[in-house]
Amino acid sequence: METATGAEISLRYRTDTRHLTLNLFHTQYDDYIYEASTGESRLTDEGDSLLVSRFTPADSIFQGFEVDIGTDLGQWNAVDLKLDASLEYVEARLTGGGKAPLPRIPPLGATLGLSADAGHWGLRGEAEYAHKKTTLAQGELPSDGFVLLNGFAHYDVSDAMTLRVSVHNLTNQEARQHSSFLKETTPMHGRNFKASLSVSF
Secondary structure, three states: EEEEEEEEEEEEOOOOEEEEEEEEEEEEEEOOOOOEEEEEEEEEEOOOOEEEEEEEEEEEEEEEEEEEEEEEEEEEEEEEEEEEEEEEEEEEOOOOOOOHHHHHHHOOOEEEEEEEEEOEEHHHHHHHHOOOOOOOOOOOOOOOOOEEEEEEEEEEEEEEEEEEEEOOOOOOOOOOOOOOOOOOOOOOOOOOOEEEEEOOO
């Protein structure tokens, strides 16, 4: 049976114009269930080669951190400007057998965002970064790093109605999420747009 014992330290600082949150964590798993590569592969009916894994229990350790910061930049032409950033990292390894890395663990990631809010409307632009992944479990393939640019906007049509639009991956970068089972065959979405209208009553 999979069991876990963990510890977490959180530090928070907040004023009217700034905030900072830092989380540190360390978790020890007994019989953590993960997909261990068998070193074998199978051909599908379409002729694609798929690696064969076996779900196996093993003792492991997860440790890492999360940082979130933000600050008000003041006003420009009656528009409130805010800057925020986040950083996250996790390391996950077996505790025996050479302390091998576990599969599908996300790489170092970061986000930088700038928001503008004028009450009934708001804009936000952000850059989303993922570092390349080269610390790999047996049978894993490396993943390239990437930067995605995203944009968001909202407009309050009334007190009860809000229109939202967004664009993700503005520059149409090819990006593959290392934690995805399908990363070798299916990249993340290219440039895509979303729109929604929310009504409360």
